Amino acid sequence: MKNNYHTHSTFCDGKEPIDLFVQRASQLHYNQLGFSSHAPVPFENDFGIHEEAIPEYTATIHALQSQYPDLQLFCGLECDFIPGMTKPFSYFKNTFHLDYIIGGVHLVRQPHSDHIWFIDGSKREIYDFGLAEYFGGDVRKAVTTFWEQSFEMIETQQFDIIAHFDKIKMHNQKRFFTEEEDWYTKLADHCIELIRQKHLIVEINTRGIYKGRCPDYYPSDYLLKQVAHYHIPVVVSTDAHKSEELALGRDEAIEHLKSLGINYLMYIHNHQWEEYPII
């Protein structure tokens, strides 16, 4: 089984059209390929799909399916949760008959205001600006807000896979906090607890490594060890934005999971997530 469910095309901030990813997956003898455009958010942005474009997005994927009988294609969205701002994930799933939803936090809302701290993207200055401007440079407050927003997403939204759930570390680069600090591990541990309660799938996301933005996978080994310990279901995601990124880091990630005692991955079988052994 070769698969990837976290893929961005030109319908959102990906750099290539859907058919190039499908071609590439077919060349690589993938069995399953899922698309996960960034869902619409209620303000101007250059990364999300427009809601009016979603029917064309799903139709494009469905139309390609007939040309690739050996490759199963799936339509999903990577939905952002911003408290009080974003539409419920179930709205997108039900309205557009999607196969799955990936839930993630890229945009952290400053409490009691409309200011948004963008923690993702290639520019570390934007991270640093939000930290200084919206949280007065109080990294503990800012990072806690990120985790609490993640907790609220897990508790209130319906989704399948939690995206890169410790992405908050990406632009930190060990400058403002370390992942060993007690307050940080408490928050991360609580996230694992909620993931278990909601039976979510965790992705091991390779993008930080192949883009050179982060030396570790999302999530870090400290969390992957808990994923192994509690038998939390896992998928490998390359979070590809170009077709050449489709398999980047995948084999290494699988070897890494095995070294931590994770021997199963998830795939879609008859509209359900099921596990299969890593060979």
Ligand SMILES: [Zn+2]
């Ligand atoms: Zn993401």
Ligand SMILES: [Zn+2]
């Ligand atoms: Zn993504």
